[in-house]
Amino acid sequence: MSGVLKELKEVDEIIKKMTKDAEEEARRVLEVARRRAEDERRRLLEGAEEEAKRIREALVTEAEKKAKEILEEARRKAEELRREAYRRQVDLVKLMVMRTLGVGEEDAEAIVRGRL
Amino acid sequence: MQRLLLGDVSKIKEAALEEARRKAEAIISSARKEAEEIINKVRVEAGREAKEIIAKAERDGIEEARRIESRALREAKLMLSKVKAELVEGAFSRAWNLIVSSLKKDPELSLRILEDLIVQGVKELEEDVGLVEVLLNEGLAGRRGEVKKKINELLGGRAEVKVSERGLGAIIYASDGRVYVEATLEGRFERVKRELRPLFLKGLTGGGGGLFKG
Numbered sequence: 493m494s495g496v497l498k499e500l501k502e503v504d505e506i507i508k509k510m511t512k513d514a515e516e517e518a519r520r521v522l523e524v525a526r527r528r529a530e531d532e533r534r535r536l537l538e539g540a541e542e543e544a545k546r547i548r549e550a551l552v553t554e555a556e557k558k559a560k561e562i563l564e565e566a567r568r569k570a571e572e573l574r575r576e577a578y579r580r581q582v583d584l585v586k587l588m589v590m591r592t593l594g595v596g597e598e599d600a601e602a603i604v605r606g607r608l
Numbered sequence: 609m610q611r612l613l614l615g616d617v618s619k620i621k622e623a624a625l626e627e628a629r630r631k632a633e634a635i636i637s638s639a640r641k642e643a644e645e646i647i648n649k650v651r652v653e654a655g656r657e658a659k660e661i662i663a664k665a666e667r668d669g670i671e672e673a674r675r676i677e678s679r680a681l682r683e684a685k686l687m688l689s690k691v692k693a694e695l696v697e698g699a700f701s702r703a704w705n706l707i708v709s710s711l712k713k714d715p716e717l718s719l720r721i722l723e724d725l726i727v728q729g730v731k732e733l734e735e736d737v738g739l740v741e742v743l744l745n746e747g748l749a750g751r752r753g754e755v756k757k758k759i760n761e762l763l764g765g766r767a768e769v770k771v772s773e774r775g776l777g778a779i780i781y782a783s784d785g786r787v788y789v790e791a792t793l794e795g796r797f798e799r800v801k802r803e804l805r806p807l808f809l810k811g812l813t814g815g816g817g818g819l820f821k822g
Contacts, residue, residue, distance in 0.1 A: 496617050503621045507628040514632030518639030525643030529650035536651075540658030544665030548672070555673030559680030566684030570691040577695040577812040581702065584804070584811050588703035589710075591800045592793070593721055603710045 692813045699808055700801055707797065708745070711776060715747040719755065721793060722748070722776055723762055729780040729791025730763075737767040738783035743792060745776040 582604065589600040711718045722742070730737055740759060748755055752771050759769050759778075767783075777792030 499617060499621065503624055507624060510625075510628045510632045511635070514635040518635050521636065521639040521643050522646070525646045529647045532647065533650050533654040536654040536658050537661070540661040543658075544661050547662065548665045548669035551666070551669030551673045552676065555676040559676050562677070562680040562684050563687075566687050570688055573688070573691055573695060573813055576814065577699070580812055581695075581699040584699055584808050585703040585706065587807075588700065588797075588800060588804060589707055591804065592703070592707055592797050593711075593717070594724055595717075603706055 692809060695812045696805065696808045699812060704797060707793070711745055711793075712747045715751065718745055718747040718776060719751075719758065722755070722778070723758070725777045725791040725793065725796065726759060726762060726780065729778055729789045732791070733780050733782055733787065733789045735782040735784075735787060737763060737780055738785060739768045739770065739781040741779040741781070742769060742771045743775045743777050743779070744771060744773050745793075748776070749773050 586597070586600045586604045589595065589603050590597060593600070593603075595603075711721065722744075726740065726742075740763060742755065742759055744752065744755060756769050756771050763769070775792055775794055777790070777795065779788055779790055779792075781788040
């Protein structure tokens with residue numbers, strides 16, 4: 493009878509060990525899962541940060557390019573205005589002379605002629 | 609009897625071990641399931657967070673880009689406005705220089721302008737004239753007496769006439785001395801300038817210009 497009890501006690505020990513091992517394995521599985529999850533989270537967020545930086549830089553670079561073009565266009569237009577104004581001012585100056593001095597077009601023409 | 613009992617023990621033992629195995633497998637299986645859920649949950653959350661990071665970067669980038677372009681547009685408009693103002697002022701300045709130099713060379717024209725300015729000034733005063741301070745330019749500076757006489761005649765001897773040398777025109781005082789009119793060439797030029805500025809701006813700069821209009 494004592495042999496039976498001994499055997500049952502051994503079985504009980506085995507069962508306890510099996511349970512303990514399973515619980516240990518479960519903890520290990522969960523620990524690994526948490527680490528993997530954290531790694532994956534970090535990897536995804538790092539990727540997102542890099543992508544975000546790339547997107548923002550691309551938008552800013554494009555805007556800076558456009559800004560440069562806008563200013564270049566303005567400078568070109570300013571030069572064109574200066575060239576055109578030189579040609580256009582003759583009649584306007586003549587009108588100014590006519591209105592200020594109260595002279596006719598011919599007199600104003602004579603005053604302006606050769607002076608601009 | 610003892611053999612039978614031992615057989616039963618063996619069965620009990622097997623059953624107990626089998627039950628323990630099932631329980632162990634269940635514990636591990638449950639842990640695996642939970643592990644999978646943890647990973648899936650974090651994956652979903654991190655994916656959502658990543659999308660938000662990217663969307664925010666797009667919004668921030670678009671806003672920054674808009675600021676950069678707006679700043680450039682403002683600078684461009686300011687630059688062109690300054691150029692237009694310079695061109696208009698340059699043309700006025702040339703007109704003034706031409707007027708001054710032509711009057712310096714032509715004293716008769718200066719005298720005619722002076723008389724015209726005084727007639728206009730007297731009309732503008734709308735009161736009896738007491739004193740006329742005549743201003744002479746370089747063209748008339750050497751003819752003070754003659755000019756004074758002509759202005760006296762023009763006013764019918766009704767007012768005192770003083771002559772000084774600065775600019776061209778006159779300051780016309782009412783007889784009570786409290787009201788006066790500045791009838792100068794410079795004043796007339798400034799008035800004409802105000803009147804013609806829009807025309808000059810349009811004439812010199814074309815008045816168009818799409819984005820840069822104004």
